[in-house]
Amino acid sequence: MIIVYIESINGQLKKSSLEVLTYGKKMATQMNIDLAAICLTPCDPQKVGDYGVSKLYQASDVRFEHFDSKAFTKAIAEIFQANGGKLLVLPFNQNGKALAPRLSVRMNAGLVNGANALANTANGFIISKNVFSGKAVANYQIHTEVKIVSLASNTIPAEKNPTTCEVIPSLTTLADADFSTKYIKSELVSGDIPLSEAELVVSAGRGLKGPENSGMIEECAKILGAATACSRAVADVHWRPHHEHVGQTGLAISPNLYIAVGISGAIQHLAGVSSSKTIVVINTDPEAPFFKAADYGIVGVAFEVMPKLNLALKKLKG
Numbered sequence: 001m002i003i004v005y006i007e008s009i010n011g012q013l014k015k016s017s018l019e020v021l022t023y024g025k026k027m028a029t030q031m032n033i034d035l036a037a038i039c040l041t042p043c044d045p046q047k048v049g050d051y052g053v054s055k056l057y058q059a060s061d062v063r064f065e066h067f068d069s070k071a072f073t074k075a076i077a078e079i080f081q082a083n084g085g086k087l088l089v090l091p092f093n094q095n096g097k098a099l100a101p102r103l104s105v106r107m108n109a110g111l112v113n114g115a116n117a118l119a120n121t122a123n124g125f126i127i128s129k130n131v132f133s134g135k136a137v138a139n140y141q142i143h144t145e146v147k148i149v150s151l152a153s154n155t156i157p158a159e160k161n162p163t164t165c166e167v168i169p170s171l172t173t174l175a176d177a178d179f180s181t182k183y184i185k186s187e188l189v190s191g192d193i194p195l196s197e198a199e200l201v202v203s204a205g206r207g208l209k210g211p212e213n214s215g216m217i218e219e220c221a222k223i224l225g226a227a228t229a230c231s232r233a234v235a236d237v238h239w240r241p242h243h244e245h246v247g248q249t250g251l252a253i254s255p256n257l258y259i260a261v262g263i264s265g266a267i268q269h270l271a272g273v274s275s276s277k278t279i280v281v282i283n284t285d286p287e288a289p290f291f292k293a294a295d296y297g298i299v300g301v302a303f304e305v306m307p308k309l310n311l312a313l314k315k316l317k318g
C-alpha cells in the first residue's frame, strides 16, 4: 500500500498536499497497489477523495494542532506500519524535511528527499531529484522494502480523480513525553499570506536602490494577493525584513509565480526559488544570470516597469 502524508491549514489542504495526493495516485496506478492518506490535522475527507484516495487515516488529537517533528514522526510511523504501508510519500516542505529523515531511521526505510519525477518501477525502484541547486539531475535506487519519497513542489500539477473516501479514525500511543516542544504562541510576522505557502510572490532585490522604493513591490503584491520576498542582500541592509529573505540561507519557496524585481539571480538566491512554476524577471541588465532561469523576462528599469505593470494588473483585476 502507498500512503501519503498530507497537511491542512484551517481545515484546507495545502497545495503541496494536493500535489502528493496526485503523485501517490499516479504511483498507485503504476504499481497497481492501494492508496491511502494520513492527516493529523482536521481536513475534509471528500476533498481527499477528490484526488483518488479511498482511505483516510485521521488521528484526532488536539496536541497535533501545532507541528512537533518528534511526535508527528511517531504517529505517522505507527499508522503507516499498522496498515501495511510499503511506500510513504510526503511533501518536501519545511515539515516534510523535518519528518522524512526521522521516519527513514525509525522505519529502516530508504529515503529520497526532493524527488522530481515519478519513480521508475520497471526494474526495482529508481527515482530522480535535482542536485547542485538544480544544475544536474541524479538518479537513486531505493533497495529497502519500505520506501520513503518526499516530493519537490511543483513536480506534478494537482489533478482530481474523484472517489469515495472512507475515514478510518486512528489512535496513536503518544505520551506527552513524545512531544519535544511546547507551543506557547505565534505572531503573524507580516501580511496575510505566509511566504512559505504563498502561490504568488513578488520579490525585491538591490536593484530597488533603497527601502523607500519597496512601495511598488508591496502594491504589486497587494493587487495580486501575493506575498512579498527579497534577496539576502536586501535583508542584510534592512531594506526588507529578514523573514522575507529567500535562497540557500533563507526560505526555500515554490510558488506558482515568482516575480523577481532587481535581483541578479546569484546561485544562492536561485537555490531557494528555482522550483517556482513560473519565474518573471525584471532587470536592467540583459546579461543578469536570472534571465537564464526565467520563463518571462523584462529588460528594464524597475521604476519604469513596475508602475506600468501595477496599472495593467489593476485593470486586469477590474
Ligand SMILES: Cc1cc2nc3c(=O)[nH]c(=O)nc-3n(C[C@H](O)[C@H](O)[C@H](O)COP(=O)(O)OP(=O)(O)OC[C@H]3O[C@@H](n4cnc5c(N)ncnc54)[C@H](O)[C@@H]3O)c2cc1C
Pocket: 204, 205, 206, 207, 208, 230, 231, 232, 233, 234, 245, 246, 247, 248, 249, 250, 261, 262, 263, 264, 265, 266, 267, 268, 269, 272, 282, 283, 284, 285, 288, 300, 301, 302, 303
Ligand atoms: C554562503 C552564501 C549564502 C548566500 N545565501 C543567499 C540567499 O539565501 N539568498 C540570496 O538572495 N542571496 C544569498 N547570498 C548572496 C548572493 O550571492 C547575492 O549576493 C545576492 O543574492 C545578491 O542580491 P541581489 O540580486 O538583490 O543584488 P545584486 O547582486 O546587487 O543585483 C542587483 C540586480 O539588480 C539589477 N538592477 C540594478 N538597478 C536596477 C533597476 N533600477 N531596475 C531593475 N534592475 C536593476 C542589476 O542589474 C542586478 O542584476 C549568499 C551568498 C553566500 C556567499
